[in-house]
Amino acid sequence: MNLVDYADRRFRFAGREVLGQVKHFMGSVDQLPQHDGHRPVSFGNYDYLGLSTDSRIRAAASEAALTQGVGVSASRLIGGERDFHAALEAELADFIGTEGTLCLVSGYLTNLTVIGHLLGARDLLLIDELSHNSIVAGSVGSRATTHIFKHNDLNDLERILTEARPQYGRCLIVVEGLYSMDGDIPDLPRLLEIKQRHDAWLLVDEAHSIGVLGATGRGLCEHWAVNPYEIDLIIGTLSKAFGACGGFVAAAKPVLDWLHYTLPGFVFSVGMSPPLAAGVRTAIDIVRIEPWRVEALHDNSRHFVMTAREFGLDLGPATGHGVVPVFFRDNMETVASANALLADGFYCPPIVQVGVPRDQPRLRFFLSTQHSHAEIDQALEIVAGTISGIRTAHEPVLTAIAVGD
Structure with missing residues (x-):
């Protein structure tokens, strides 16, 4: 087997079909679609203290x-x-x-x-x-x-x-x-x-x-x-x-x-x-x-956790410090939520296949001093709404299957 065939096979085993459908992966963040004339608000970069562009x-x-x-x-x-x-x-x-x-x-x-x-x-x-x-x-x-x-x-x-x-x-x-x-x-x-x-x-x-x-x-x-x-x-x-x-x-x-x-x-x-x-x-x-930077990060982290729990989102064991994951039932919910966020001006790539167990897909929110409470609230509302929409659409099917059994 030559190297090209070997690489193709290994990539297939690694989940190429799933990874290739996630438009966030390996995409240019410099060319993300603008929303209302602005670049997307990023929850996908670990710029915790807002210093990357200072x-x-x-x-x-x-x-x-x-x-x-x-x-x-x-x-x-x-x-x-x-x-x-x-x-x-x-x-x-x-x-x-x-x-x-x-x-x-x-x-x-x-x-x-x-x-x-x-x-x-x-x-x-x-x-x-x-x-x-x-x-x-x-x-x-x-x-x-x-x-x-x-x-x-x-x-x-x-x-x-x-x-x-x-x-x-x-x-x-x-x-x-x-x-x-x-x-x-x-x-x-x-x-x-x-x-x-x-x-x-x-x-x-x-x-x-x-x-x-x-x-x-x-x-x-x-x-x-x-x-x-x-x-x-x-x-x-x-x-x-x-x-x-x-x-x-x-x-x-x-x-x-x-x-x-x-x-x-x-x-x-x-x-x-x-x-x-x-x-x-x-x-x-x-x-x-500028100690306010760390203080603002802590404030945003606490606000994120409080709001996410009010929406009923699954945060797993996260303690609410800088990076907080939101867990989903499957890849479909995860990718759909990431796409919905991007459509409304928020960048938060889904974590599926790579770096986590395949049965624990998530969105990983990196929080920053630059985020506002309003941006956090809006992003979490989009995620909660997407999950609710998907589960509501599937509920009649699942109920029918259960009755048929």
């Missing part, structure tokens, strides 16, 4: 590109450090509250390379069953024995540790600060107690929780009033709340010293570009001096 960030990135170029042309280990790298990492560490950080060019790469690098063949790795693909890929690349515990079920985690931990040397537990598909968070204080009692390390992927959780957006630790020094490794991205691109590791200085010289994704990859670093530094400054 003029101050654009100006900082433009100035860096003009004065320092758009790339650094080498890995930092071989090509040498740039002053802006150290400045960015220091500001990130200060914002998060850790001893230091190390920046990489991709958030996905950061999880992949760190998790694959930490453990050896005699070690144990435990990951949540709903972990992001970058965590799963990192576990596949690790030589450690991997166990998967039930989502956010720390009793199950403890059961596995009790049974398996004595058989291994080092042990790493990996969780996310905010699970982007389900919108829920882990119990950090209990996780810390478990990791201490079982002599394990804890890695928290804060891709979606930095800028979102906590009174000032410092993440999961601020939300739970925990000292970040108690967590062994914090992974984050620069593409969510900070509106740019890239990833980082936050840890104690001896850990970062070791990673500087040994982490494959850092040693064998180019350093972050000047425009991105300048943009993120400016974003951090804005978050510090």
